[in-house]
Amino acid sequence: MSDEVEDRRPLSRRIADELRKEIEDGRHAPGAKLPSQRKLAERFGAVRNTVDEALKILAQEGLVIAEHGRGVFVRVKQPLIRLGSDRYSPKYRESGLSPFLVECAKQGKVGKFEVLGIERIKPDKELAEQLKVSDKTKSVVRRENVFYADADPVYRVTTWIPWSIAQGTGLLQPEVPHQYGIHGIFEDKGHVMTRINDEITARMPTPDEVSYLNLSPGVPVIEVMHTSIDQDGEPYEVTRFVMRADMNGLSYNVPVE
Amino acid sequence: MSDEVEDRRPLSRRIADELRKEIEDGRHAPGAKLPSQRKLAERFGAVRNTVDEALKILAQEGLVIAEHGRGVFVRVKQPLIRLGSDRYSPKYRESGLSPFLVECAKQGKVGKFEVLGIERIKPDKELAEQLKVSDKTKSVVRRENVFYADADPVYRVTTWIPWSIAQGTGLLQPEVPHQYGIHGIFEDKGHVMTRINDEITARMPTPDEVSYLNLSPGVPVIEVMHTSIDQDGEPYEVTRFVMRADMNGLSYNVPVE
DNA sequence: TGACTCAACTGGCTTAAGCCAGTTCTACTG
DNA sequence: CAGTAGAACTGGCTTAAGCCAGTTGAGTCA
Numbered sequence: 007m008s009d010e011v012e013d014r015r016p017l018s019r020r021i022a023d024e025l026r027k028e029i030e031d032g033r034h035a036p037g038a039k040l041p042s043q044r045k046l047a048e049r050f051g052a053v054r055n056t057v058d059e060a061l062k063i064l065a066q067e068g069l070v071i072a073e074h075g076r077g078v079f080v081r082v083k084q085p086l087i088r089l090g091s092d093r094y095s096p097k098y099r100e101s102g103l104s105p106f107l108v109e110c111a112k113q114g115k116v117g118k119f120e121v122l123g124i125e126r127i128k129p130d131k132e133l134a135e136q137l138k139v140s141d142k143t144k145s146v147v148r149r150e151n152v153f154y155a156d157a158d159p160v161y162r163v164t165t166w167i168p169w170s171i172a173q174g175t176g177l178l179q180p181e182v183p184h185q186y187g188i189h190g191i192f193e194d195k196g197h198v199m200t201r202i203n204d205e206i207t208a209r210m211p212t213p214d215e216v217s218y219l220n221l222s223p224g225v226p227v228i229e230v231m232h233t234s235i236d237q238d239g240e241p242y243e244v245t246r247f248v249m250r251a252d253m254n255g256l257s258y259n260v261p262v263e
Numbered sequence: 264m265s266d267e268v269e270d271r272r273p274l275s276r277r278i279a280d281e282l283r284k285e286i287e288d289g290r291h292a293p294g295a296k297l298p299s300q301r302k303l304a305e306r307f308g309a310v311r312n313t314v315d316e317a318l319k320i321l322a323q324e325g326l327v328i329a330e331h332g333r334g335v336f337v338r339v340k341q342p343l344i345r346l347g348s349d350r351y352s353p354k355y356r357e358s359g360l361s362p363f364l365v366e367c368a369k370q371g372k373v374g375k376f377e378v379l380g381i382e383r384i385k386p387d388k389e390l391a392e393q394l395k396v397s398d399k400t401k402s403v404v405r406r407e408n409v410f411y412a413d414a415d416p417v418y419r420v421t422t423w424i425p426w427s428i429a430q431g432t433g434l435l436q437p438e439v440p441h442q443y444g445i446h447g448i449f450e451d452k453g454h455v456m457t458r459i460n461d462e463i464t465a466r467m468p469t470p471d472e473v474s475y476l477n478l479s480p481g482v483p484v485i486e487v488m489h490t491s492i493d494q495d496g497e498p499y500e501v502t503r504f505v506m507r508a509d510m511n512g513l514s515y516n517v518p519v520e
Numbered sequence: 521t522g523a524c525t526c527a528a529c530t531g532g533c534t535t536a537a538g539c540c541a542g543t544t545c546t547a548c549t550g
Numbered sequence: 551c552a553g554t555a556g557a558a559c560t561g562g563c564t565t566a567a568g569c570c571a572g573t574t575g576a577g578t579c580a
Contacts, residue, residue: 075542332572
């Protein structure tokens with residue numbers, strides 16, 4: 007009998023595969039509750055532990071999410087917030103709307119951000135090199151923000167600015183004293199953003215990131231290391247974005263040079 | 264006593280935290296073998312199952328990798344292959360070197376790629392819309408490739424080309440009959456790449472992707488949906504890259520418009 | 521010397537049983 | 551009727567025990 011082929015793969019994987027197929031077929035709709043672990047165990051002729059294992063696999067894949075005391079649910083895909091390559095475009099600065107707020111509004115969400123901390127620090131070697139400052143003195147200002155869409159933390163942003171630029175600008179205060187925001191200040195200081203360099207990677211979050219971005223299992227983070235370059239080809243600001251991949255995407259619409 | 268504070272977090276997480284700290288402190292060097300599960304169980308006063316659980320957490324974070332029969336090892340970070348925004352720049356086409364091969368060579372690796380399949384297919388609705396072709400007929404050619412660095416599969420690439428462009432060009436053959444590659448053909452056909460649009464997301468791999476990219480647990484994938492746009496602002500080719508995040512990064516150095 | 525066997529290790533996975541902690545709803549109480 | 555106690559559910563995690571399957575190296579045999 008073809009039933010007898012003896013699948014040598016672990017039972018927990020086979021259960022996960024079966025459930026995955028059912029979810030992809032739509033037999034369990036997004037948001038729907040799966041049968042309880044105890045019921046699934048009975049159905050598959052396995053012990054609850056093994057079903058738990060199978061569900062963990064699906065959770066890691068980002069397909070389901072378990073809620074303690076309530077059940078296991080098929081994860082609902084969030085629409086992505088798209089951070090675009092045009093996010094620094096002058097057109098936004100004049101309208102007064104940040105691309106982030108626009109994206110949130112599109113989804114009927116309220117975007118906001120919080121300042122977590124501002125500090126004048128000694129940069130590490132790599133950063134010092136990027137910004138062409140000394141790594142022996144407190145030569146940069148670091149600003150730390152979190153962005154929210156409604157109540158969900160969406161990304162964490164760290165900005166480093168050479169002290170030579172930040173000095174006397176009020177960039178040590180939480181409230182940025184310029185109508186065009188932080189980049190308005192840079193322009194006043196003679197740095198017009200001419201190019202950007204974004205280095206993009208993805209990875210699993212650290213435990214820290216899990217807690218401050220409120221991440222569920224199976225959600226990677228996208229890390230963007232952004233450098234602003236002025237009219238002289240000189241970098242004058244570095245920003246790191248750590249974004250939850252289930253709510254964010256990037257979009258680069260750029261000329262071929 | 265401060266020992267008595269009673270950490271209420273699960274034992275497996277506490278063990279994972281402890282081991283993570285040791286790894287980050289360098290007490291276990293990259294590539295080093297951790298003590299066996301049975302020894303760790305003894306050390307932490309837990310049962311082997313619980314240690315296994317803790318190690319799975321670290322594996323999911325991409326910190327360690329278990330090898331059946333051999334032991335658990337601290338993962339060695341791979342240098343990243345950087346796919347740049349300039350990867351379509353004419354400068355590469357003339358030198359005959361693809362950015363991918365250059366990056367591999369930098370790392371002393373041999374890059375190569377394989378054609379997995381070529382087919383003339385009916386596009387799905389979304390793709391048809393992007394390429395402005397009909398979704399009722401076999402209006403696109405799909406080419407499927409895998410790229411390797413030495414023996415490691417690094418990314419999988421799927422390219423869709425409107426049949427109206429591919430027709431009569433030999434794009435249905437594995438060997439691209441043009442000295443400047445596939446993009447040379449497009450130029451001959453009157454489509455000069457003027458802009459690109461890359462949509463970037465990250466997520467956990469599907470089981471399929473795990474097997475064909477040979478992924479270990481805790482490695483996300485980066486997905487890039489790339490559209491080439493010609494001198495008239497018209498899209499004429501769509502490519503999807505699925506890249507393993509532990510070996511790949513992206514880099515966009517672009518003007519602010 | 522070289523090929524092979526096998527013991528002693530490694531992680532992988534499952535069963536079995538149980539306690540704990542959230543959630544939900546029902547039925548009772550004031 | 552409002553409020554609440556509690557049963558009956560949910561998943562989370564641990565212990566305990568064992569079999570299985572890769573790996574490695576020591577020792578044996580031809």
